[in-house]
Amino acid sequence: xxxxxxxxxxxxxxxxxxxxxxxxxxxLEPHRSVLEGILQAKNRDDGSIGIRCxxxxxxxxxxxxxxxxxxDLACHTHLDHAKKHSSDGVIEVEPMGNMPVIKDLIVDxxxxxxxxxxxxxxxxxxxxxxxxxxxxxxxxxxxxxxxxMACIQCGACVSDCLxxxxxxxxxxxxxxxxxxxxxxxxxxxQHFERLQDLAEDPHGIYDCTHCFQCIDACPKGVAxxxxxxxxxxxxxxxFAIEDRNNxxxxxxxxxxxxxxxxLLNEAELLPRSYGGDTPLAKFKPSAAAELTSSLPAIAxxxxxxxxxxxxxxxxxxxxxxxxxxVKRIYETVEGRDERVEFNIYISGRDEDLT
Amino acid sequence: MKxxxxxxxxxxxxxxxxxxxxAKIAPLLxxxxxALDRASCCGAGVIAEHNPELADTLNARTFALAxxxxxxxxxMNICSTCQGAQSECQERLDxxxxxxxKINETLxxxxxxxxxxxxxxxxxxxxxxxxxxxxxxxRVVRPLTDLRVGPFYGCYIVRPVTRLGIDxxxxxxxxxxxxxxxxxxxxxxxxxxxxxxxxxIITMNKDASLKQAGRHLGDAVDAGADCLxxxxxxxxxxxxxxxxxxERVVGRDLGMPVxxxxxxxGLALGVSPSxxxxxxHVVKPTxxxxxTTSVVGEVGAPSAGG
Numbered sequence: 234x235x236x237x238x239x240x241x242x243x244x245x246x247x248x249x250x251x252x253x254x255x256x257x258x259x260x261l262e263p264h265r266s267v268l269e270g271i272l273q274a275k276n277r278d279d280g281s282i283g284i285r286c287x288x289x290x291x292x293x294x295x296x297x298x299x300x301x302x303x304x305d306l307a308c309h310t311h312l313d314h315a316k317k318h319s320s321d322g323v324i325e326v327e328p329m330g331n332m333p334v335i336k337d338l339i340v341d342x343x344x345x346x347x348x349x350x351x352x353x354x355x356x357x358x359x360x361x362x363x364x365x366x367x368x369x370x371x372x373x374x375x376x377x378x379x380x381x382m383a384c385i386q387c388g389a390c391v392s393d394c395l396x397x398x399x400x401x402x403x404x405x406x407x408x409x410x411x412x413x414x415x416x417x418x419x420x421x422x423q424h425f426e427r428l429q430d431l432a433e434d435p436h437g438i439y440d441c442t443h444c445f446q447c448i449d450a451c452p453k454g455v456a457x458x459x460x461x462x463x464x465x466x467x468x469x470x471x472f473a474i475e476d477r478n479n480x481x482x483x484x485x486x487x488x489x490x491x492x493x494x495x496l497l498n499e500a501e502l503l504p505r506s507y508g509g510d511t512p513l514a515k516f517k518p519s520a521a522a523e524l525t526s527s528l529p530a531i532a533x534x535x536x537x538x539x540x541x542x543x544x545x546x547x548x549x550x551x552x553x554x555x556x557x558x559v560k561r562i563y564e565t566v567e568g569r570d571e572r573v574e575f576n577i578y579i580s581g582r583d584e585d586l587t
Numbered sequence: 588m589k590x591x592x593x594x595x596x597x598x599x600x601x602x603x604x605x606x607x608x609x610a611k612i613a614p615l616l617x618x619x620x621x622a623l624d625r626a627s628c629c630g631a632g633v634i635a636e637h638n639p640e641l642a643d644t645l646n647a648r649t650f651a652l653a654x655x656x657x658x659x660x661x662x663m664n665i666c667s668t669c670q671g672a673q674s675e676c677q678e679r680l681d682x683x684x685x686x687x688x689k690i691n692e693t694l695x696x697x698x699x700x701x702x703x704x705x706x707x708x709x710x711x712x713x714x715x716x717x718x719x720x721x722x723x724x725x726r727v728v729r730p731l732t733d734l735r736v737g738p739f740y741g742c743y744i745v746r747p748v749t750r751l752g753i754d755x756x757x758x759x760x761x762x763x764x765x766x767x768x769x770x771x772x773x774x775x776x777x778x779x780x781x782x783x784x785x786x787x788i789i790t791m792n793k794d795a796s797l798k799q800a801g802r803h804l805g806d807a808v809d810a811g812a813d814c815l816x817x818x819x820x821x822x823x824x825x826x827x828x829x830x831x832x833x834e835r836v837v838g839r840d841l842g843m844p845v846x847x848x849x850x851x852x853g854l855a856l857g858v859s860p861s862x863x864x865x866x867x868h869v870v871k872p873t874x875x876x877x878x879t880t881s882v883v884g885e886v887g888a889p890s891a892g893g
């Protein structure tokens with residue numbers, strides 16, 4: 234038995250009072266979970282502590298909370314581990330972010346998470362014609378989608394999504410991982426329609442800011458951001474969807490500028506992301522409007538010699554021999570009949586196999 | 588210490604003061620930079636998003652060039668995004684001998700091969716892990732006394748934690764604070780230190796992107812920071828270059844100077860602000876920090892400080 238102190242975030246909307254912190258001392262063995270600690274405090278000290286839980290075995294996804302500022306399942310975090318990673322020896326537990334609080338540690342999953350999940354048509358639309366017996370699909374494709382199928386809908390990734398923090402309309406990591414579960418499934422009939430929908434939505438796949446928060450937040454290894462990047466790859470490359478959000482254009486411009494110069498030419502990247510992958514992009518109305526609105530920043534950068542005219546008109550690039558090497562790499566890799574995607578989740582690591 | 592030095596693209600393009608300040612302070616830290624000037628852009632995650640094999644091959648070429656750089660202990664970068672993008676490729680390359688052989692097949696035409704075992708560290712990691720904070724402290728000639736500095740890491744250098752080797756023995760997500768203190772400065776705690784600057788979506792959702800930058804800058808203002816310091820030039824673009832636009836989006840004045848890590852180190856090592864290119868920033872640190880009274884201010888006039 235050991236003594237631990239929990240600092241719980243309490244909030245009761247019916248009281249009219251603001252949220253506040255409250256400390257509880259509990260006695261449990263160090264390997265027991267934070268959830269058991271909260272339940273002991275609830276049973277011993279104050280029955281009104283609000284916490285949602287069910288399986289207590291990291292399968293049902295009910296007890297998502299923030300522990301010491303990071304999202305996790307309360308039943309999946311040992312007390313000694315939580316204490317070790319606290320700032321002052323007190324285990325801090327608060328409700329998840331990006332969702333309204335119903336009471337204490339319970340957030341309104343319906344208002345945010347489930348609405349977004351429904352947004353992506355979270356069911357299989359069978360490929361036609363439906364075979365008489367079962368669909369025959371490659372093993373790798375099924376192993377691949379098991380990564381997003383591992384999601385237990387706990388909302389940890391939604392809680393700490395940094396895009397959603399500033400844009401609540403962002404479809405978000407959990408729902409987009411769910412979308413990949415069907416886009417990556419060879420039995421689904423609507424890959425193009427799903428991708429077009431998610432690429433054209435201003436809050437869809439191109440609204441992800443690539444911050445890796447969801448990858449670290451997920452207690453099940455779903456890696457939602459990796460699934461979002463694959464949705465982009467499929468939308469932009471394989472289905473050639475030119476979205477209204479500059480997503481495909483930005484990627485195409487970036488990739489072709491590095492092919493041309495070996496290094497990134499930032500001055501060209503911006504206009505081409507808006508106007509398309511051509512040196513004339515800056516004269517297109519969409520790019521011109523954007524550049525005009527950025528003019529104050531550009532002018533100041535030029536004034537301070539942060540950005541020099543030389544950097545704009547004579548961009549840095551590799552020596553000709555190295556540019557040729559880079560170009561040859563591009564031609565070899567992009568010339569393959571089928572894109573090679575080495576995915577550690579599917580293939581594993583050499584050291585795991587021995 | 589001799590390192591294979593990868594400066595990245597933006598540090599030589601839109602934030603030239605970053606590469607410039609690194610070159611200035613390297614001799615003061617006894618770091619010999621062997622520039623990888625044949626290496627290509629790391630792809631910043633965008634090339635990997637387009638075609639992972641392409642990003643892996645380009646970066647394997649960079650790693651191979653670094654392994655050829657004679658007498659170097661490791662490869663060093665000065666950009667969070669390079670660190671993260673290259674670590675991602677290296678993770679795949681190191682995971683499978685079969686995949687690595689396929690990539691090396693492409694490189695073979697130019698006589699290059701990548702072998703596992705290359706250590707690639709950001710300047711921040713190098714300062715703490717290779718040089719050591721005590722050694723850094725001993726080289727400080729003008730401690731940043733009374734300077735309140737907010738750390739801003741950049742996503743690529745703090746997540747995912749396992750890929751980036753962040754654990755109890757290597758708290759790399761706390762190194763900026765340790766370096767600020769070693770330089771004599773005071774760390775300002777604020778909400779945004781490990782958050783996203785918004786730069787990756789600046790062309791896709793400008794409003795959300797600038798809201799991110801504006802929010803973190805505002806949090807730092809409210810926490811009383813004099814300036815931010817970042818190891819990431821892309822964060823610098825959104826936090827400094829775009830700060831006037833971010834001010835408009837969040838509807839408040841910010842005026843928060845953002846320093847590159849080598850600039851902050853350089854100030855403490857006694858290099859003058861102008862040699863470090865501080866006057867090149869959109870938000871001039873010189874206009875915000877009181878250079879006449881703070882100890883840092885003496886850096887601007889070394890004769891006065893003796």
